[in-house]
Amino acid sequence: MPTETDPPLERDLVAGLEKGLKVIEAFDQERSRLSIAEVAESTGLTRAAARRYLITLTHLGYMRHENKLFSLTPAVLRLGQSYLHSARLPRIAQPLLYRLAYSLGEAASVGVLDHDQLVCVAAVSAGQLVSATLQPGTRVPAWCTANGRMLLASLPQAQIEAFLARAHPEAITTHTIVNRERLALEIARARAQGYALVDQELELGLRTIxxxxxxxxxxxxxxxxxxxxxxxxPIEQMVERCLPAMIKIQVELGALL
Structure with a gap:
């Protein structure tokens, strides 16, 4: 009997569902409108198979087709909404985030790792529009965000080393850390001190703890x-001003999960 950690048997997988989701994932901010050939190239499908998946997704309302190009429709948001509405973490975190954000007068969010990306699952702005990335459902690189770096620090050392080996850090801003050795030091620092502090590495003007x-x-x-x-x-005041309130909410949230 296979355990939960064992990979599933090939006969238990639905290949059509896997390929259909890959077609949806082929679309992103840089590739919002794609042809059949472009989807085939991105997913590794044949052009005939890509065409069938795109036609099916269009029939189901997840795609629109115009001038030989396909694009996602808002119906795709139902997939993310299903997670946000059914998962315990966003529902439990949201009211506590509200208290945290308004006690400090700043924005607060909760995120999880999805492969090498940080996905925001709950957020409160407290009237301060700090960044468009602090919205449920947004994805950003894990290596240049405080939430992402903190989650990387929680991984076993072997997984951290594997991440650093495959990562390709890019200079998103002039503050972005792109050197792997320095990234390793920052991840180790976050693990040792119990918090991560990132200064304008994802966006200029955005500081996060x-x-x-x-x-x-x-x-x-x-x-x-x-x-x-x-x-x-100032960056020097982030820990003193924010960390005590965060630790209080951290303890309350942990008791509910």
């Missing part, structure tokens, strides 16, 4: 951050 979110067993299941505009709070 993050702590891990653990369940009642002590497993890290997410990370929680507070984000501020650089013009309102």
């Amino acid at each position: 993050a702590v891990p979110v653990k369940n009642f067993r002590g497993d890290v299941v997410a990370a929680m951050n507070v984000s501020v505009h650089a013009g309102r709070l």
